[in-house]
Amino acid sequence: MQMIRSIFNPKExxxxxxxxAMLAFFGVIITVNLVMARFAVTTWSGLVVPNTYVASQQFNDKAAESRAIEALGYQVKLTPNAEGLEIDFIDSAGQPALADSMIAELRRPVAEHQDRDIVLVRDSDGIYRGKGQVLEGEWIATVTAIKDGETLYKRGWRFHVNADGSMTQ
Structure with missing residues (x-):
């Protein structure tokens, strides 16, 4: 009977x-905003190019250069491993291609602290190899091959390195 009375006579x-209630509500909102603001300030800036206006003025020239490089028909097979990167560089006829220099610019999509360039050297088997561990996670590699001062190949690859060192694209 006491319980029935307490249901019908709630506390004031x-x-x-x-x-x-107001302090709890606004306290949660302010705390979440402060946490999000801290993450926004301390993580990646999102800056892709220092000056977007200048980049936009160079867009057409870079697009034409990309089309010209693509027309040469070179292909690359990129493979990360425990020691670094391996690149099989193939010409338009399907034969191993030669380059004076080959560089892979490795970038993380949302951070800069692990970004680096790997210089690849051609081994006797025709495979270009570069030393430098590629850690687990998402990567963007821009591979550039140059011969006699001319860019033969330049393309960006996005890939994921699994914990076992294997790669998925």
């Missing part, structure tokens, strides 16, 4: 209860 909702 006072100004103290309202003050506590």
């Amino acid at each position: 909702f006072t100004g103290k209860h309202m003050l506590f």
Whole structure:
């Protein structure tokens, strides 16, 4: 009987209860905003190019250069391993291609602290190899091959390195 009376006669909702509810509500909102602001300030800036206006003025020239390089028909098979990167560089006829220099610019999509360039050297088997561990996670590699001062190949690859060192694209 006592319980039935307490259901029908609830405690009074006072100004103290309202003050506590308002402080709890706005406290949660302010805390979440502060946490999100901290993450926004301390993580990657999102900067892709230093000056977007200058980059936009160079777009057509870079697009024409990319089309000309693509027309040469070179292909690359990129393979990360425990020691670094391996690249099989093939010409338009399907034969191993030669380059004076080959560089892979490795970048993380959302951070800069592990970004680096790997210089690849052609081994006797025709495979270009570069030393430098490629850690687990997402990567973007821009591979550039140059011969006699001319860019034969330049392309970006996005790939994921698994914990076992294997790669998925």
